[in-house]
Structure formats: structure tokens, C-alpha cells
Amino acid sequence: MQIIRKRIAAVFCCAALAAGALPAAGLPALAAGSVRLTAAQGAAECAFCEWEPVAGASGYNVYADGRQLDSMLIRQYSGYFRADAVGLKAGSHTLKVVPLLNGQEDSASAAEQTVTVTAHDRSGFAFVNGSASGAYNDDGTLKSNAVVLYVTNDTKDSVKTDVITDSKGGKTTVTGIQNILTAYQKGTDSRPLDIRCIGNITDPAVLMDGDLLLKGSGASKRLSCGVTVEGIGKDTVFNGFGLRIANCSGVEVR
Structure with missing residues (x-):
């Protein structure tokens, strides 16, 4: 089980490099x-x-x-x-x-x-059945059937998606980021999930013991659809809560 607690800054994909970004002098002059x-x-x-x-x-x-x-x-x-x-x-x-x-x-x-x-350095990743972790392919592109959610401080409790909740493919509309993660816990939705977090996010209305919880049904029934939790830009922060991961495989946080 992985525990990430309290005021954490999500690992953001284009963040610390901003200081070395191409300056205006290196860009073409415009009218x-x-x-x-x-x-x-x-x-x-x-x-x-x-x-x-x-x-x-x-x-x-x-x-x-x-x-x-x-x-x-x-x-x-x-x-x-x-x-x-x-x-x-x-x-x-x-x-x-x-x-x-x-x-x-x-x-x-x-x-x-x-x-x-550039490509991510994936050396040391615990690949499952030789496949890439999370909602992305080995080459860094998003998997074709991935569900993408955008979570901000304004949308953390209103973000919604249809989750497959039974073996016959029936879907349930679920609202709120923790409720969506809980619905995925059943393991009936095999679509990869990409959670894109933006900005300073304070406690959602629904948490599990103070944290967001991404969890499979049990040690013998892991959540294995492929989940990525990523910060967008250079200022994503989980402010006052953490992210816990249990009974899962194929999860990446960046």
C-alpha cells in the first residue's frame, strides 16, 4: 500500500522545467x-x-x-x-x-x-504483464478508451462520469471524485482512468479517513484497469488531504 499524506504537490508533467523554458528572445517577433x-x-x-x-x-x-x-x-x-x-x-x-x-x-x-x-524514464517500473502502467501507452500517448477526468477545486465535488457497475455493462452516473474512485473499486469497469488535477485543491466533500482512496476489492481482486493521477502544470497541490492506494496494480502518480 502506498500512502501520500497531507499537503502534497502532485508530480506534474511540465513543472520544474518552466525556469528553463524558451525565453521570448528565442521566439519569432510578431505584429x-x-x-x-x-x-x-x-x-x-x-x-x-x-x-x-x-x-x-x-x-x-x-x-x-x-x-x-x-x-x-x-x-x-x-x-x-x-x-x-x-x-x-x-x-x-x-x-x-x-x-x-x-x-x-x-x-x-x-x-x-x-x-x-522526451520519453519518461520507466526503468524500475513494476510492469504488469509487460504493459505500461496507468492510462497511457508505452510511448506516452493516452490509451484509446481511457476515461479522462479534470479535477479542480471547483469541480472536485461536481465532476461526473458514467461508470460500468455490473457484469452486463450497465452504467451508473457517479458524481464527485471519491465517489467515482469508489465505483471503480468494484472492478467491473475495465477502461483506463486518467485523473488530471489542476491548481490548489482543498478537501473534497467525500474522503476516506481524510484522504482520497484508490482501492481494489481485495488482495485477490486488485483494481487493474490502469489509473493515472497527474498534476497539470506547475502548481497542482492536494492541500490538506492525501492519496492512498491499496490493492491496485498498474497505477501511476505523476
Whole structure:
């Protein structure tokens, strides 16, 4: 059993490298009113970019190799925006930021940057049947049938998903992160689960003895669907509670 208690910072995929990110001087000069990237860098199977606000923009769409990122991966901070792309295999990837003006993409004001992504060092992993741990493939891409949940301080109790809860494939809509983990405990849902945590998260309404609990039904019936609990960006914190893992295989926390 693994225990992670109290004020823990989730291991985030593009975090500590921010200090070494590509500075503005290394990025192409853009016309006034265009997106100005201030940082862009690849890391272990992920990449991020940061940019200054564009006057009049109501929002931004961000793409990695032409594939649009989920909106939850784009966040606003004091004076800048940041987007994190996760589930990238090692190699070169292009990040593109497009501002939205009057509800429409303004492609002429977009900016893009190519970054290099590396592979995670998985030496020492306790692989089960030779497969990758968690909700990701060996090459770092998300498994095709994975369930992705975004957990923030605002959504920790309202996040919901349909969980397979019987042997005939019947589904139950479950709300709240701990309730979802408890529903997975039955082991009837074999889909990988990727829990993407964002920002400073205080105690959810439902905890198990003060912690989030990821657990299988028993030592002889482990939870083995493949679960990843990951922090997005550089500021994810479990503030006041921990994460406990018991009777599971194929789990990664990063």
C-alpha cells in the first residue's frame, strides 16, 4: 500500500522545467495584436506554452500538432496564459495558440512553436504483464478508451462520469471524485482512468479517513484497469488531504 499524506504537490508533467523554458528572445517577433509566446518547451511526454493576453480576445484555442487541446488545459494567471499538452510521444511537436475575437478564431494573429518532447524514464517500473502502467501507452500517448477526468477545486465535488457497475455493462452516473474512485473499486469497469488535477485543491466533500482512496476489492481482486493521477502544470497541490492506494496494480502518480 502506498500512502501520500497531507499537503502534497502532485508530480506534474511540465513543472520544474518552466525556469528553463524558451525565453521570448528565442521566439519569432510578431505584429502588435498577435499572440506573443513568452515560453514554450517540451518535457517528459508533455509540452507547455505561455503567452501574453491579446487585447480584445475572449479566449484562446490551443493545438498540438493540429489537435485541439481540452479547454481545461488552458489557464489564465496574473498577466499571462498557459496551456499544457499531455500524452505526447517523444519527438518534435508543434504548439499553436489562436485567439478568439468575436467568438471566431483569428488565425492571422496566431503563434506557433515547435518543441522537443522526451520519453519518461520507466526503468524500475513494476510492469504488469509487460504493459505500461496507468492510462497511457508505452510511448506516452493516452490509451484509446481511457476515461479522462479534470479535477479542480471547483469541480472536485461536481465532476461526473458514467461508470460500468455490473457484469452486463450497465452504467451508473457517479458524481464527485471519491465517489467515482469508489465505483471503480468494484472492478467491473475495465477502461483506463486518467485523473488530471489542476491548481490548489482543498478537501473534497467525500474522503476516506481524510484522504482520497484508490482501492481494489481485495488482495485477490486488485483494481487493474490502469489509473493515472497527474498534476497539470506547475502548481497542482492536494492541500490538506492525501492519496492512498491499496490493492491496485498498474497505477501511476505523476
